[in-house]
Amino acid sequence: MRQLKRLVTRLEKKLSENAGQKTSHFHPDCTCFPSDEQPIFSFHVEVEVARNLKCPIHGERFKPNLFVIYKAGWRRFQEFEDDWADHSPQYQKAMRASFPSSLWPPEARWVQGIGTVLTFKDGSSRPAYDDPDAELNRSGAE
Numbered sequence: 001m002r003q004l005k006r007l008v009t010r011l012e013k014k015l016s017e018n019a020g021q022k023t024s025h026f027h028p029d030c031t032c033f034p035s036d037e038q039p040i041f042s043f044h045v046e047v048e049v050a051r052n053l054k055c056p057i058h059g060e061r062f063k064p065n066l067f068v069i070y071k072a073g074w075r076r077f078q079e080f081e082d083d084w085a086d087h088s089p090q091y092q093k094a095m096r097a098s099f100p101s102s103l104w105p106p107e108a109r110w111v112q113g114i115g116t117v118l119t120f121k122d123g124s125s126r127p128a129y130d131d132p133d134a135e136l137n138r139s140g141a142e
């Protein structure tokens with residue numbers, strides 16, 4: 001019984017050491033997303049903006065195969081307001097670097113002939129999708 005207790009103690013210690021490594025292995029200037037916590041975007045323009053920002057240490061900040069999925073408008077705003085509280089500190093840092101609060105989150109509205117248009121906090125606007133086919137699958141969702 002004593003051996004089992006020691007084994008459990010050693011295992012707990014090892015697990016807490018590993019957890020510490022997982023959260024603290026990023027360079028202070030790194031703006032990458034954690035490899036096990038890749039971003040999910042709502043609009044193609046978000047992918048473009050996030051991809052254009054490079055990590056000063058590593059360059060590309062996330063894996064090229066990622067998802068653009070629908071999120072309700074309230075959910076997108078809530079994530080910004082909560083500062084991505086359900087995610088790791090590194091993920092939060094990567095999102096903040098990608099989408100500064102001076103511009104994001106944008107309002108999304110439907111414009112006939114263009115599709116979904118995002119209007120940012122500075123008043124500038126951009127189509128949400130570069131690929132018109134992407135819009136076809138989502139036109140009823142916004």
Ligand SMILES: [Zn+2]
Pocket residue numbers: 029030031032055056057058059061
């Ligand atoms: Zn990095």
